[in-house]
Amino acid sequence: MDFFDRFAIPHPSPIIYASMVAIGLTVIAIVAGLTYFKKWGYLWREWITTVDHKRIGIMYLLSALLMLFRGGVDALMMRAQTAVPENTLLEAQHYNEIFTTHGVVMIIFMAMAFIIALMNFVVPLQIGARDVAFPRLNNLSFWLYFMGAMLFNLSFVIGGSPSAGWTSYFPLAGNEFSESVGTNYYMLAIQISGIGTLMTGINFIATILKMRAPGMTLMKMPMFTWSALITNLIIVFAFPVLTVALAMGTMDRLFGSNFFTTSDGGMDMLWANLFWVWGHPEVYILILPAFGIYSEIIPTFARRNLYGYKSMVASMVLISLLSFFVWVHHFFTMGQGALVNSIFSISTMAIAVPTGIKIFNWLFTLWKGKIKITVPMLYSLGFLPIFTIGGVTGVMLGMSAADYQYHNTMFLVAHFHLVIIPGVVFAMIAGMTYWWPKMFGFMLNERIGKWTFWFIAGGTCLAFFPMFISGLDGQARRMYTYSEATGFGIWNMLSFIGALGLAAGFILIVYNVYYSTRYASRDIGDDPWDARSLEWATHNPVPEYNFAITPQVNSSEAFWDSKKNGHKLFKGPFKEIHMPNNSGMPFIMSILFFVLGFALVFSLWIVAIISLIGVFACLAHRSFEKDHGYHISVEEIEKTEAERGGAEHENR
Amino acid sequence: MKIKWAMLAAIFTIVTVLTGCEPLAVLNPKGPQAETQADVIWLSIGIMLFIVVAVFAILIYMLVKFRASKQSDDYEPPHIEGNVIVESICVGIPVLIVAFLSIVSVQSNYEVESSPEGYGEKEPLVVYASSSNWKWHFSYPEQNIETVNYLYIPTDRPLEFKLYSYGPITSFWIPQLGGQKYAMSDMVTTLHLAADAPGEYMGRNANFSGKGFAENTFNVKAMPQAEFDEWVDEVNNTADPLTxxxxxxxxxxxxxxQLTFKGTHLTFLPPPSAENGGHNHGSGSADKHTEMSGNSDNESDSGHSDSHSDEEHSDH
Known part of the structure; x- marks a missing residue:
């Protein structure tokens, strides 16, 4: 029995047991359902092994929504616990686990997956490509991310969750002060998923640089593609730092090395530095695609071209460079002295300048426009004021002398939620609603969508504005409780009510998906928003080859030009199309990674070694495999085009 | 637009609350460092409010003026590239604001990082504040006393806190006297504070350090020098020695x-030595290296040997 003791939860509670039962029942229901409806083969052929960027994008999207739910429940429990002073809903240890997993799940497994979902689906379509540069690598990226996410979530029911904060600062996260396997999960799950992200970065850089449609020079790329390019460049530069930091942390925890320990020459500030050298660029990895999405949506619904295209690009390049020179602002209080703090204070505030340019460019895009308020536009317009408040408080935090007072307080929590929620979450919901008809062939309900927006925007403001005040009154973050005498009670109660509003908003999103799936019209044409970029030039639903004929591009709004100025997008006859084959190898390899990660978490060395050999065997197999893909014949293309195109595409 | 007004109202409320009724700890400074920080905070709130109002105003104007419902059906918006003058203004004004804030930031950095001025020739009182899970130990080497979880300080005299930790990174914070700084296990950091008004203040560890973090607080009592001296004498006469x-x-x-002791732990368990903690980062001679690593060994296995000298630490 001793062997199995390690898998027990160190601090069990009724909530955890209930979740175990719920997870068990869900798994049984899924397996039974798939078997009953005989969908195993379909799932394997059409989804698990797919190399189609659109399907991979949709799988990312579903995973992101799932993780949003998980992270959201964590958030609700945190707010419920702190809603009143000296609450006993959660114990300290449980609360610590919850805010840790909330941070990790939301950043690594929700936000990252969401942006990669939209990049996957949209970028190849926007640049007129048939797929990404390395389709099979793309599938591997997804499965590594997914297995990482599952491994991390497993910690909840087997062995215990990490509890050292999403930043996992050592030495707190080391064996000395975190004895459970929770932090092992943190190190390995993020590592596995991070490898997937790094591959995505390489994949999309290659795709965007090498596979653009003829005529699409760099300065004629749609803004979302620009943002994706820069984001992936940041990924490729930043993620290796995380990989190394996590590897060092893993070695400290599993093999007794002393990189970050309190003794034997370990340095506790080293982890904080490495973490934020990745962590700050990570913030921009999240926010830049969001900027790109707004730059697509605002022109579409203002019926105008994006104002200041060149300065939009320049500001993104500038932000990406500066993002690597500000990491110290996450710990101005580490004692590095006035000179170092001054340098990083200035570089931090400098980021406000390119960000400001972008805000003003969006505002000027509205100028002389013809603004139609749809759900995606509503989120974009809501983003501008809320993000501005979040952004200017960021400048306040950047003033390092004052930061000594904001650091580690609820003021900081308010700031970063008020940039991340309007910046990333609004953008993701907006982008999802905007591209939903391209993904699924019908539109989400506008009326429910607008209600959702007001719940989410109102909830965000109510949940996070009070934190500015309680922070300035001395409430440190990550406190599981506080006494009544502190006077924090009222502000935390308001936050809790705001969190309930957010929860209602997310329930409405789910309801909207259900409602629209059942009742929405399927007859919406290829371009329901009257949009401007190439992804709207192909059919609904998008054929697996995306474009029957590779489009010719003459501006950053090629599709708009073809609609309004008579630009001809598709020239020439159909030709045979070369497509990549599906492959089960990435999935198998990711399973092996999962087993490897799980075995390392619990120091099951033999299992770990066997699965590691398996991973290398998969790599070797791929190196010697000959797979030339397949061809779609002209007749087949004609058939598909006739089915989906209808009369309006005759002129091709 | 409902939300715009709701948010303007929210900002207005925040500002009124900040200025009005009960002063928030950080904005109710009782010492020069906290005052510098509160001044910076107020200044930045003012400037940021200006930016927020400008963005809101432009947004509201655009939304009111250019809604599709207010335009004729056949209106087709023009194609407008960027305009150099407009964009220069959009760059120029933020650059000026950031430049101004940078000057303020650098100035205030040097202020809070140096011993507060205006106390004449008074030598700063040195207090070693070390954290362990989940307590604070305050050692007064000059007075040769040590307290746990409470801190008595004289008013009108600079204070120099030497911070380090027996465990996770913690952050020493007394909001009304000044901002926080980390206490870490392998180096000593210095925080300069001073109290101008007698009174009791809340102090806490602000950096998450595990299960007992929420309760990791301490009480601060500032009193005139004479009263402080009395307290020191009393402790020296009545408290048990710290072994x-x-x-x-x-x-x-x-x-x-709260506990009180005669003598400090500095005599038998010195704080992490040297600026760079227990490590030698390439500076200094080989001798120095040996000495430093020697100290770090002692501190790590927490049993101490008699080989090292601790005079330099206790002689403040």
């Missing part, structure tokens, strides 16, 4: 009430 064995017990994880 090494007793201190080891104090370090055990858990919570303790």
């Amino acid at each position: 090494e064995k007793e201190f080891d017990q104090l370090l055990e994880p858990g919570h303790l009430g």
Whole structure:
């Protein structure tokens, strides 16, 4: 029995047991359902092994929504616990686990997956490509991310969750002060998923640089593609730092090395530095695609071209460079002295300048426009004021002398939620609603969508504005409780009510998906928003080859030009199309990674070694495999085009 | 637009609350450092409010003026590239604001990082503040006394806190006297504070350090120098001496009430030595290296040997 003791939860509670039962029942229901409806083969052929960027994008999207739910429940429990002073809903240890997993799940497994979902689906379509540069690598990226996410979530029911904060600062996260396997999960799950992200970065850089449609020079790329390019460049530069930091942390925890320990020459500030050298660029990895999405949506619904295209690009390049020179602002209080703090204070505030340019460019895009308020536009317009408040408080935090007072307080929590929620979450919901008809062939309900927006925007403001005040009154973050005498009670109660509003908003999103799936019209044409970029030039639903004929591009709004100025997008006859084959190898390899990660978490060395050999065997197999893909014949293309195109595409 | 007004109202409320009724701790400074920080905070709130109002105004104008419902059906918006003058203004004004804030930031950095001025020739009182899970130990080497979880300080005299930790990174914070700084296990950091008004203040560890973090607080009492001296005398006459064995017990994880001792732990368990902690980062001679690593060994296995000299630490 001793062997199995390690898998027990160190601090069990009724909530955890209930979740175990719920997870068990869900798994049984899924397996039974798939078997009953005989969908195993379909799932394997059409989804698990797919190399189609659109399907991979949709799988990312579903995973992101799932993780949003998980992270959201964590958030609700945190707010419920702190809603009143000296609450006993959660114990300290449980609360610590919850805010840790909330941070990790939301950043690594929700936000990252969401942006990669939209990049996957949209970028190849926007640049007129048939797929990404390395389709099979793309599938591997997804499965590594997914297995990482599952491994991390497993910690909840087997062995215990990490509890050292999403930043996992050592030495707190080391064996000395975190004895459970929770932090092992943190190190390995993020590592596995991070490898997937790094591959995505390489994949999309290659795709965007090498596979653009003829005529699409760099300065004629749609803004979302620009943002994706820069984001992936940041990924490729930043993620290796995380990989190394996590590897060092893993070695400290599993093999007794002393990189970050309190003794034997370990340095506790080293982890904080490495973490934020990745962590700050990570913030921009999240926010830049969001900027790109707004730059697509605002022109579409203002019926105008994006104002200041060149300065939009320049500001993104500038932000990406500066993002690597500000990491110290996450710990101005580490004692590095006035000179170092001054340098990083200035570089931090400098980021406000390119960000400001972008805000003003969006505002000027509205100028002389013809603004139609749809759900995606509503989120974009809501983003501008809320993000501005979040952004200017960021400048306040950047003033390092004052930061000594904001650091580690609820003021900081308010700031970063008020940039991340309007910046990333609004953008993701907006982008999802905007591209939903391209993904699924019908539109989400506008009326429910607008209600959702007001719940989410109102909830965000109510949940996070009070934190500015309680922070300035001395409430440190990550406190599981506080006494009544502190006077924090009222502000935390308001936050809790705001969190309930957010929860209602997310329930409405789910309801909207259900409602629209059942009742929405399927007859919406290829371009329901009257949009401007190439992804709207192909059919609904998008054929697996995306474009029957590779489009010719003459501006950053090629599709708009073809609609309004008579630009001809598709020239020439159909030709045979070369497509990549599906492959089960990435999935198998990711399973092996999962087993490897799980075995390392619990120091099951033999299992770990066997699965590691398996991973290398998969790599070797791929190196010697000959797979030339397949061809779609002209007749087949004609058939598909006739089915989906209808009369309006005759002129091709 | 409902939300715009709702948010303007929210900002207005925040500002009124900040200025009005009960002063928030950080904005109710009782010492020069906290005052510098509060001034910076107010200044930045003012400037940021200007930016927020400008963005809101432009947004509201655009939304009111250019809604599709207010335009004729056949209106087709023009194609407008960027305009150099407009964009220069959009760059120029933020650059000026950031430049101004940078000057303020650098100035205030040097202010809070140096011993507060205006106290004449008074020598700063040095207090070693070390954290262990989940307590604070305050050692007064000059007075040769040590307290746990409470801090008595004289008013009108610069204070120099030497911070380090027996465990996770913690952050020493007394909001009304000044901002926080980390206490870490392998180096000593310095925080300069001073109290101008007698009174009791809340102090806490602000950096998450595990299970007992929420309760990791301490009480601060500022009093005139004479009263402080009285207290020191009283402690020296009545308190039990702090032994090494007793201190080891104090370090055990858990919570303790307020304790008072004669003597400090600095004599038998010196703080991490040197600016760079227990490490040698390439500076200094080989001798120095040996000495430093020697110290770090002692501190790590927490049993001490007699080989090292601790005079330099206790002679403040």
